[in-house]
Amino acid sequence: MVKVGIIGVGTVGTSVAQILKDNADVISARAGVEIVVKCGVVKDLGKDRGLDINLSDNINDVLDDDEIDIVVELMGGVEEAFEVVKRALSSGKAVVTANKALLAYHRYELQDMAKDIAFEYEASVAGGIPIINALRDxxxxxxxxxxxxxxxxxxxxxxxEMRDEGVSYDAILKEAQDLGYAEADPTFDIGGYDAAHKLLILASIAYGIDAKPEDILIEGIENISQEDIAFAKEFGYVIKLLGIAKKDANEVELRVHACLINEEEMIAKIDGVMNAISVVGDKVGETLYYGPGAGGDATASAVIANIIDIARSGKSAPMLGFDKPLEGRLTLKATADINSKYYLRINVSDRTGVLAKLAKIFEKHNISIETMLQRPSQANSANLLISTHIALERDIQNMIEEIQELDFVNAAPVMIRIV
Amino acid sequence: MVKVGIIGVGTVGTSVAQILKDNADVISARAGVEIVVKCGVVKDLGKDRGLDINLSDNINDVLDDDEIDIVVELMGGVEEAFEVVKRALSSGKAVVTANKALLAYHRYELQDMAKDIAFEYEASVAGGIPIINALRDxxxxxxxxxxxxxxxxxxxxxxxEMRDEGVSYDAILKEAQDLGYAEADPTFDIGGYDAAHKLLILASIAYGIDAKPEDILIEGIENISQEDIAFAKEFGYVIKLLGIAKKDANEVELRVHACLINEEEMIAKIDGVMNAISVVGDKVGETLYYGPGAGGDATASAVIANIIDIARSGKSAPMLGFDKPLEGRLTLKATADINSKYYLRINVSDRTGVLAKLAKIFEKHNISIETMLQRPSQANSANLLISTHIALERDIQNMIEEIQELDFVNAAPVMIRIV
Structure with a gap:
């Protein structure tokens, strides 16, 4: 029998306890042993969670219990969770976590600490999709x-929804909040930070690259409008918020931002709340993994898969998938050095000479235009929708800075990278 | 250092040896040890494979070599391969295979033999997609x-290609043969047998169900015509050859056949030579795995992933993923008991009274029509394209038998199941 302690019995923790009970038949057949929750740690003992497991409000009831083999950390946060998993590992307990923020900041220290003991984190990236499993193993x-x-x-x-229903950004944000898909403060999701945490974890497994959220390019979807979506449709693109890791010679690009992506790509076909991750390997080519990226039961499915793995065989692989540096000289590419095609939406006053002036500025910054559309906007103004050939991020940024100072430009230009 | 012997150095075996060399940096960092090919066994020593590994035409040079830790079986076939892997296992060597036919017939015996030693087979299903990994772990x-x-x-x-280019079945088969996608005798692929082998392996992991190819429904795509594709388009379907395993109470359906599937489903969006497998779990919901299902390098990617797993931790999970019966009472559903919606194409002589007679026969067999199209065919004949509500396979088969005997029916009706 393997005994589990759950620290944090919220949505995911409740699902973990419930599924271990509901699916005990297949879980014990697959794990080779019974798996039981010995204790769940909560802040508020008074709240009814509809579970028949022992609850405690004292974390030591899990951390100091020698009978508990596996600590499931679902408390969230960074530093406090880090202290808890360190204590668990140092007392010889295996750890399973769904905490992406913890890993975005402390994964290399954890890899060092968990050399001889299992530390698993499948649920930290893309919920129920076994992407860590796929990428690492x-x-x-x-x-x-x-x-x-x-x-x-x-x-x-x-x-x-913005694409299919034609609704505005503000309207759909409110709807997502009403449906419970978005938090009251949605910045973490729609600002790209959530995706960035996950990307950093995957990039460590793929490249052994060490970076923190502060080190990489993170942008959200706040500036996307129906005009951008219409432009995308017209030219065979779909707009997606993507996390991208890409190797280019001895550098790795890591970035999260909205993208225009060719509608024929598999990743462009992923709609609604679903997640999908495309991985290109030098030998296998492209593989893609699709499924629910959130939700109590889907996330718990990944947490329990880790528990079963540990019950089967203890530690079966290095935490991040490697024991020695993977590809020694890989470093993080500076954001300014990224190459991309770009889409720009520039709102200008509708007067003569504007186009000629803009064209000159593009030329000055070595940026060559691929397509341009002009659409009327409010009275006396027009939107210029422009896509470029491949350019350097540094040049685009410099150009945007110059453009937004021009007297005939009415707002900061909106830029979306094209992949 | 882990030493590997490869039995069968054809396309996949050559890729395995080449990738172990090309990617030795990441492979040894991930495995924690160096992995080298000590010997490859071939039939024809004279053939140049462009590899700098030791070759032998004597299988005992691998099987009797105590220094070889892992036997990679890539010889193909069923009984001879079975004897080889039995010998390898009984001398304490781990085995990695890509041989789906071997597993379709002998997986349970192998699971019994490999209780304490690793036997891995990721490459046997869907080539480079780590689907065994996903489903089992x-x-x-x-x-x-x-x-x-x-x-x-x-x-x-x-x-x-039949859908996008409007070409006939015969024309596209020839093209596929010219491109090397189809064998001179294509029956194994287009008759559904290849898919059936893979389905049986996945069904064992999912359900613990034991069945052989002879026990299940296997049909191919030989009867699909442009008329069927046009009907599918009109009603929002795509035609795919699917392997399907489905639990229904205490029974499991296993079947391979062409399907009409709603074009909005993720699996309907998979085009060309790519493979994809959708798995629905009771807790996680739907996840889907997409990638190349064949090719030397893609298949070798899966073979080497297994070698790395074994180098890391020996045996990390039961071969089929369970130690005790998974869900004790699951049995194979008889084909006649399958429920489905059906599409029928019936070529009839164009005379009065035909429709009334057919309608009567449908009614007699308890089959209720959902949609019907009549399209002119050759002179004096017409194609009736019919979709039904949910019906029983037994009833459909009986009805088809009766229909094809009618004097105004010009050919055996074509039936495609709708999922």
Whole structure:
């Protein structure tokens, strides 16, 4: 019998306890042993969770209990959770967590601490999709060329609805909040931070690259409008918030931002709240993993898969998938050095000479235009919708800075990268 | 250092040896040890494979070599391969295979033999997609409700081209043969047998169900015509050759056949030679796995992932994912008991009274029509394209038998199941 202590019995923790009971038949047949929850730690003992497990409001009832083999950390947060899992590991308990923020900041310290003991985190990326499993174990023969993923269901739901129903950003944000897909403060999801945490975890497994959220390019979907969506449709693109990791010679690009992506790509076909991650390996080519990225039961499915793995065989792989540096000289590419095609929406006053002036500025910054549409906007103004050939991020940023100072430009230009 | 012997150095075996060399940096970092090919066994020593590994034409040079830790079986076939892997296991060597036919017939005997030693077979299903990994380890918390997969790239390529280019079945088969996607004798691929082998392996992991190819419904795509594709388009369907495993109370349906499937489903969006497998778990919901189902390098990627797993931790999970019966009372559903909606194409002589007579026969067999189209065919004949409400396979089969005997019916009706 394997005994589990759950720290944090919220939505996911409740699902973990419930599924261990509901599906005990297949779980014990697969694990080879029975798995039981010995104790769940909660802040408020008074709240009824509809579970028949022992609850405590004292974390030591899990951490100091020698009978507990596996600590499931579902408390969230970064530093406090870090202290808790350190204590668990140092007392020889295996750890399973769904905490992406913890890993975004402390995964390398945890890898060092968990050399001889299992530390698993399947649920931290893309909920119920076994992507850690696939990337760390299933694709281990490959140099990873790129990872490109829809890693945030809230943003994908909003972008899908904006495209299919023609609703505005503000309207769909309110609807997502009403449906419970978006938080009252939605910044973490729609600002790209949630996706960035997940991307950093995947990039460590793929490349061994160490970076924190502060080190990489993170943008959200706040500036996307119906005009951008119309432009995308016209030119065969779909707009998605993507987390991207890409190897280019000895550098790795890590970035989260809205993208225009060719509608024929598999990842462009993923709609609604679902997540999907495309991984290109140098030998296998493209594989893609699709499923629910959130939800109590889906996330618990991943947590329990880790528990079963540990019950079967203890530690079966290095935490991040490698024991020695993967590809020694890989470093993080500076954001300014990224190459991409770009889409720009520039709102200008509708007077003569505007186009000529803009064209000159594009030329000055070495940026070559691929397509341009002009659409009337409010009275006396027009939107210029422009896509460029491949350009350097540094040049685009400099150009945008110059453009937004022009007297005939009415608002900061909106830029979306094209992949 | 882990030493590997490869039995059968054809396309996949050559890729395995080449990738172990090309990607030695990431492979050894991930495995924690160096992995080298000590010997490859071939039939014809004279053939140049462009590899710098030791070759032998004597299988005992691998099987009797105590220094070899892992035997990679890539010889193909059933009984001879079975004898080889039995010898390897009984001398304490781990085995990795890509041989789906071997597993379709002998997986339970192998599971018994490999209780204490690793026997891995990721490459046997869907080539480079780590689907065994996902189903056996990533979704282990779930009762599996269904598996539905495009498991044969040749058939999917042909169906995609027939739809997109409007070409006939015979023309596209020839093209697929010219491109090397289809064998000179294509029966194994387009008759559904290849997909059936893979389905049986997945069904064992999901349900613990034991069945052989002879026990289940296997049909191919040989009867699909442009008329069927046009009907599908008109009603929002796509035609795919699917392997389907589905739990219904205490029975499991296993079947491979062409299907009409709603074009909005993720699996309907998989085009060309790619494979994809959708798995529905009772807790996680639907997840889907997409990638290349064949090819030397893609298949070798899966073979090497297994080698790395074994190098990391020996045996990390039971071969089929369970130690005790999974769900004790599950039995194979008889084909006649399957429930489905059906599509029928019936070529009839164009005379009065035909429709009334057919309608009567449908009624007699308890089959209720959902939609019907009549299209002119050759002179004096017409095609009736009919979809039914849910009916019993037994009733449909009896009805088809009766219909094809009618004097105004010009050919055996074509039936495609609708999922």
């Amino acid at each position: 299933g694709l281990s023969a490959n140099h990873i060329e790129s990872i490109m993923g829809i890693m945030n269901g809230t943003s994908n739901y909003m972008l899908t | 990533g979704l282990s918390a779930n009762h599996i409700e269904s598996i539905m997969g495009i498991m044969n790239g040749t058939s999917n390529y042909m169906l995609t």
